Amino acid sequence: MITDVEAATPALCRLQLGSELRQLRLNAGITGARVVKKLIWSPSKLTRLETGENSTVEPADAVALCSIYEADAETTARLRGYAAVTKTKRDWWLSPEYRPVIPPGLKAFLDLEATAVGLQNYQAEFVPGLLQTEAYVRAINQWGPQKPSDEDAGRIAAIRTKRQEVLSRPDSPLKFTAIINEAVLRRPVGEPPVMRDQLTHIVDVVESLPNVRVQVVPFRVGVHSGMDGSFVVIQFPDKLGLKPMVYLEGLVDAWVKRSDSDVERYAEAISDLQALAPGPKESLSMIKEAIKEH
Structure with a gap:
């Protein structure tokens, strides 16, 4: 309440x-x-x-x-x-400045993210949104047939940066766990400086914010429970009485899953991935090695 x-x-x-x-x-x-x-x-x-x-x-x-x-x-x-x-x-994401580039699925997620006490995010292909740099966001949006205008690309990048404020909220910073596929570190997005700065940013955030944890799932582990795609498990403050939810995002649509059985399966997948991946210290070492490769 x-x-x-x-x-x-x-x-x-x-x-x-x-x-x-x-x-x-x-x-x-x-x-x-x-x-x-x-x-x-x-x-x-x-x-x-x-x-x-x-x-x-x-x-x-x-x-x-x-x-x-x-x-x-x-x-x-x-x-x-x-x-x-x-x-x-x-809410800030419903202002005239940002609304034109926020589809309904993302709007639903922003509602949940702003209210959440914890997020557990598995990402197979991209750096998680809460850890992306502006240059990385812009590089992503230069790909594909549906490239936004320069003005909209700036709005999208600004939204991503604004979202990251939840990690340093003065009263209750979001507890964020990111589990990323090794492919995220290896695949170039933009020019080499973009990737170097992006991966360096991840290291800086993890080393400066105790509420942020990053683990990398290396190629060598083989088959794992995240291979069906990226997802986010969202947890809310106990006082609200809201059960955890799961956010899924596809090429043209996004969904929020609320059923207990669905959420339990994704929560189990997060636990499996955390157990399978090297710990935060070794994962940071992997990221630092990838910086050198770029």
Whole structure:
């Protein structure tokens, strides 16, 4: 539960509101179909509200749902307050400066990342976003047929840099575990100076921030549990009552997985990869060797 609603971010309020409303509905034994029929809503509207995917939530909608679920006055007032924050504040990634280059899938992830207490990220091909340099981001976006304009490329790089502030939040820095395939170190992205600076940046971050841990899965280990592709396991503060989620990103789309069985499989994959990969000290040595090769 959020103790200071007025100081909370819209992303946090959206997630908390959705989680509590869904729990109220389940506790009341009411199906989603019954709710949308009563309020003359589309099924997707209720789903998006319960998963925290709407950019804003009308306070009147929160109150209407509380009425159907027979929530008490205190709960209704609190959830209305969450909704009001989404109407009166704006997360930085929803500003006019950044919104044009943020697809819905990334927007959903940014909501989760900004609220998370921990991220566990396996990356098969790229340096994890929270560790990328601006030059590396720009080099990535020069590849492929869908190259952004110079203006949009600058926005994308700025978003990546802005996201990294979660690693050094003064009150509660994000605990970030990155497990990367050795291919990430070896494959050139951009000119050699770009890769040297990128890998040096990873070393600098790990050595300066105790909340950041990096491990490298070397080629020599052979088959491993990350070979189906990259993923992120997202963990939230206990006080919010939100279960861990998994974020997946493909060539044209992105997904957030919430089912307990799916999340458990990815969490097990992270544990397997951590056990399989050399520890942080040896992994940093691998990164430093790769710097010399570039």
